[in-house]
Amino acid sequence: MLHIPFQEVQAQLKALLMSRGCNEPHADLTAREIARNSLEGVYTHGINRFPRLMRNIDAGSVRLNREPEVVGGFGALVRMDGGMGLGVVNATRAMDKAIALAKVHGVGLVALRNTNHWMRAATYGYQACDAGMAAMLFTNTMPNMPAWGAVDARLGNNPLVLAIPHAGGHVVLDMAASQFSYGALELARLEGRKMPIDAGFDAQGALTRDPDAVIRSQRILPMGYWKGAGLSQLLDLLAGCLSLGNTTLGIGQLPGDEQGLSQVFIAIHYTALGGQAEIETLLQDTLDWVSASKPDGSGTPIRWPxxxxxxxxxxxxxxxxxxxxxxxxxxxxxxxxA
Amino acid sequence: MLHIPFQEVQAQLKALLMSRGCNEPHADLTAREIARNSLEGVYTHGINRFPRLMRNIDAGSVRLNREPEVVGGFGALVRMDGGMGLGVVNATRAMDKAIALAKVHGVGLVALRNTNHWMRAATYGYQACDAGMAAMLFTNTMPNMPAWGAVDARLGNNPLVLAIPHAGGHVVLDMAASQFSYGALELARLEGRKMPIDAGFDAQGALTRDPDAVIRSQRILPMGYWKGAGLSQLLDLLAGCLSLGNTTLGIGQLPGDEQGLSQVFIAIHYTALGGQAEIETLLQDTLDWVSASKPDGSGTPIRWPxxxxxxxxxxxxxxxxxxxxxxxxxxxxxxxxA
Structure with missing residues (x-):
């Protein structure tokens, strides 16, 4: 295992993006966020995923130097088109817009279509929290998870983020609708590990902890069995219908790697209602109380997202x-x- | 098993509420929604739960003839106080307000504090859908689920609803953060059934499908193991902090049965952005495609929420x-x- 300074990783990724013709602001932002994902321990959506992004740039499914365009709006609600551009850039701009809307309206909702993989979903939750906003956001994905009772993948694993600012480190849940993300399965396969609980079905339809078997069958287990399948379906319908973009159905019909995603970003300017000091006390007291739960003896640390x-x-x-x-x-x- | 006409159920429940001094509009609304829950197959949150509501009215933890009051607002964001009144009335009023806000601002968010059990969470998703709005809503609850790695219950099961209008029947996900709701466990116990998969831990810390053992240990399994625990924690923090009301911590400190809940209602007037016919086609095509998945041979029907x-x-x-x-x-x- 190498240990590489953050600055070196960021500089290397930025240079590689610019070598393909990416403008400097977009390369800088994308490289910084991807390097930061690895820096903060989300290796699956950091450096490990960068070669795939570069392949998609080279294949033309991720288009460089696009800025998302506003294509519709009504008050606190805005629809944007990402022009199939860099997912990190589009998502950052969309959350910027949601935050700006929330400053005016108390709440801001941006529905973004025709975008690409945003890497780590939590990134945009932290972005909102750094601006003092709570956030809810989600994306759809290519078909990669079967409906409940089905063999073939017609749902996405559609990550959902819920985030609330906190002086002691923001509280950010980043949760895919599958029990494990494919990124986590790929990392386990790379490291030769099994998953700690069943991760999906193998080609014979049996539950398995073997990441390679699940990657090959494409039958990952929804989080909470039928519940994760239902959650995935609603997130997909909301993302597609609010943005008037692709649902997982349409994403699966596009050629090549995953592209043309739909995403929703909600920023909530709740401190505009006052009581900021009381809210921070409530948040801290609640986190402390849950963290002080009686351990079950398994050695699992009791932590918050x-x-x-x-x-x-x-x-x-x-x-x-x-x-x-x-x-x-x-x-x-x-x-x-090279 | 008796079979009782809807009208008779509604009239009986309404008369009982009015016998305690409940005003007619509140009794009518509450009785209609509780009867409708049983009518639509959600028996756990229908007639079966009515005696518990009446006990809480008699005990004074649910106060009659209260209307929720607006205690703060900024644009599309409104904070209400439910005055510990009837949960169905407070939640219906809060969603009405969110819908009214969304008509003006595109999005409406109401954070409601000091309310009581809203019975079936989906009710307020259907309410938004009937008004042509998509919706996201959630509640916190009393402590009834341990954090991941913990023995004692310091999280709620905090139902989350995602809903989108659909001409062929609204698409409404109503999902608690536990693998099963306590209502479902109670119904299974009443009918002498085990759960189809593990539902929680017994008093000795072993996973079990026995609903009675889980009801007694109060160690229900979070949906998707650690994932449902994290989801519960974020929903609770958002509900408490947005409403400046109780989190699950505060709810657990109140005497008697569960009371003093916090809830969030988001209505999204997405058709204000246009494309209504295209959206309905996208929705129908996506539902049809997922429903036509290849069955896994288990006999489980492939359905949408x-x-x-x-x-x-x-x-x-x-x-x-x-x-x-x-x-x-x-x-x-x-x-x-009697």
Missing amino acids: GSRVPEVRARNLAQGIPVDERVWQSILALQPG | GSRVPEVRARNLAQGIPVDERVWQSILALQPG
């Missing part, structure tokens, strides 16, 4: 980001002429 | 609502002088 981010970030800043050597070699090989 | 409601409603309207005879006797015994 996002609580580990500051410590992982600090460690990786100090020691460098741990990167699998083969992954880093594959990144270096993306240089023109 | 809410798809069964019209058929169950029609059957129970024609044949009467199936009611356990002991439950109905306990309802009749609530009459003054």
Whole structure:
């Protein structure tokens, strides 16, 4: 395992994006967020996923130097078209717009269509929290999870983020509708690990913890069995209908890798209602109380969503980001002429 | 099993509420929605739960003849106080307000505090859909689910509803953060059934499908293991902080049965952006495609959330609502002088 400083990772990814003709602001933003994902321990949606983004740029399914355009609006509600551009740029702009709307209207909702993978969903929850807003956001994906009772994948795993600002580190839930993300399965396969609980069905229809078997069958288990399947279906319908973009059905009909996604960003300017000091006390007291639950004896630490981010970030800043050597070699090989 | 006409159920429940001094509009609304829950097959949150509501009215934890008051507002964002009144009335009024806000602002968000159990969460999703709005809404609850890795219940099961209008029957997901609701466990216990998958931990810390063991240990399994625990925690923090009301921590400190809940209602007037005909086509095509998935051979029907409601409603309207005879006797015994 290599340990590479954050700045070096960011500079390398930025240079690679610019080598394909990406403008500097977009390359800077995208490289920073992808490097930050690894910095904060979300390796599946950090450096490990960068070669796939570059393949999609080279294939033309991710188009460079696009800014999302407003195509409709009514008060606090705005519809944008991402022009099949860089997912990180489009999502950042959409959340910026939702935050701006919430400053005026108390709530802002942006529905974005024709965009691409936003990498780590939580990124845009942190963005809202840094602006003092609570947030709810979600995306659809390519078909990668079967409906409940089905064999073939016609649902996405459609991550959902719920986020609330907190002085001691924002509270951010980033949750796919499958029990595990494909990113997590891919990382486990890379490291030769089984999953700790059943992750899906194998080609014979049996439940399995083997990530490779699930990646091959494409039958990941919905989170909570039928519940995750229902959650996925509603998030997809909302994303598609609010943006008048693709649902998972349409994404699956596009050629090549996943593209043409629909996303929804809601920012909530709740501190405009006052009581900010009381809210922070309520939040801290509630987190403390839950964290002080009686442990079940299994050794599982009792944590809240996002609580580990500051410590992982600090460690990786100090020691460098741990990167699998083969992954880093594959990144270096993306240089023109390499 | 008795079969009782909807009108008779509604009239009986209404008369019982009025016998306690409830005003007629509140009694009418509450009785209609509770009867409708049983009519549409949600028996756990219909007639079966009515005796508990009456006990809470008699105990004073549910106060009659209260209307929720607006205590704060900023554009599309409104904070209301329910005055510990009837949960169905407060939630209906809050969603009415969110819909009215969305008509003006495109989106409306109402955060309601000091309310009581709203019975069936989906009710308010249907309310928004009937007004042509998509909706997201959630509530917190008393502590009834342990955090991940914990023994004692410091999270609620905090139902979440996502809803989108559909000409062929609204698509409405109503999902608690536990794998099963306590209502579902209570119904299974009443009928002497085990749950189809693990429902929680028994007193010895072992996973079990026995509803009685889980009701006694109060260790229900979060939906999707740690994921449902995280979802519950964020929904609780959002409900408490947006309303400046109780989180599950505060609810657990109140005496007697569950009371003093916090809820959030979001209405989305997405058809204001245009494209209504295209949206309905997209919705129908996507539902049809998922429903036509290849079955896994288990005999599990492939359905979308809410798809069964019209058929169950029609059957129970024609044949009467199936009611356990002991439950109905306990309802009749609530009459003054009975």
